[in-house]
Amino acid sequence: MTEQNKMIANDSASVTQHDDRVKEMYCEECANHGDGYSTAVAFCVDCVEYKCVTCLKYHKRETQTHIIQDRKKMPQSFYFEKCSTHPQQLIKFYCSVCSKEACQICKDNEHVNCRDVNHLSTLASGIQKSKDFKDLQQNLDKLYADIKDTEKLLNVKSEVVDKQEEKATETCKEHKDKLFKAFKQLHQDLIEDFNMKMKETIERLKKERLELVEELSEKDRKFKNKITKAETDMKEQVASTNTNFKVLRSEHLYLVKNLKVLTSDLDQAKKLGQNCELFIKLQLAKQMCETLTTKY
Incomplete structure (x- = not known):
């Protein structure tokens, strides 16, 4: 080559x-x-x-x-042109069923069931003399002529619209100036009215604030007294509970000690065969158990 x-x-x-x-x-x-x-x-x-x-x-x-x-x-x-899916393949076919071009791989895979897939160059042969191409040219020529006629009509309408726009602009400016003036006066009136109401509101709020401060001071005094009393009552209750707990603990230790002694005596009487002693200790043990059961 x-x-x-x-x-x-x-x-x-x-x-x-x-x-x-x-x-x-x-x-x-x-x-x-x-x-x-x-x-x-x-x-x-x-x-x-x-x-x-x-x-x-x-x-x-x-x-x-x-x-x-x-x-x-x-x-x-x-x-x-190369295929966008297969960049190494030329686009050589056109599927009339799908209205889509295809390379060899696309034809074999995606258009295998399409019955009207033809070689693009073969289809393009003689297209310039074909009826479709001539009809398209005629339609384009007619469309171009229609567009030119429409353009002329639009130019005429555009002049009318421009004049109407100019007049509308002047009218809008006059109305705008009037509205701005009225709007500005309305704003001024609203501000003055608001200033008056604000002054009245401030005086009222000052009075309400003074009353609120006095009310809160009284509530604060009552609240402090209530908290102090509750604190005193709690301290007294805790002290009383602590005293009762200490008494209960002493009694518990005493009973536990006696129970241990009684248990030891029972074991001793049982080992020595002192049945009378064992009987007496057993009765004492039963009484003690009843007392513990009732108490605890």
Whole structure:
């Protein structure tokens, strides 16, 4: 591949189909396999791929039944945009069902069930002479004429609107000045009225504050007396409770001591076989237990 051809192929791969510099299609197989760019000399209808001289030779040897179009017959409208989903793939198909373009991978995966997916270059062939294109041009021409007529009408209406706007602006200014003056006077009246009410309110609040201070002082005195009395009563109650607790603790220690002595005497009488002594101690123990049960 010559340096000149490389420059042409690289330039073609980076521009769109609307660029006047695009003259030749490059070999897709060379580009896909990282072998650089080679000028396409034929198009395989079955594979939907452009081939250079070398790739075409091997392709014919492997697929002898495929339909090959030479440089003169192959599609001459080239679309060099890459797929946004598969950046290495050219957009070569258009699905009329989905109204969406597709690369080879998208066609095989996303449009496998679509019945109207065609080669983009083939569809574009002869489009400039097609009825759809001519109808579109006629519609655009009519639309442009309508827009021009509308523009003239708008210009006329615009002059009327400008005059009305000027008059409305003057009227609004007059009303605005009157409203501002009335509004300013209203503000002044409100401020004076508020100042008067504020003065009266301050005098009233001063009087209420004096009364409140006297009332709170009296409540404070009563509250302090109540707290002092409650504190005194609590101290007396705590002292009485402490005294009772000490008496109760002494009695408890005394009973525990007697219980230990009685238990020891019972064990001693039992070991020595002194049944009379044991009987007497047993009665004392029962009385003591009853007393403890009743008391605690």
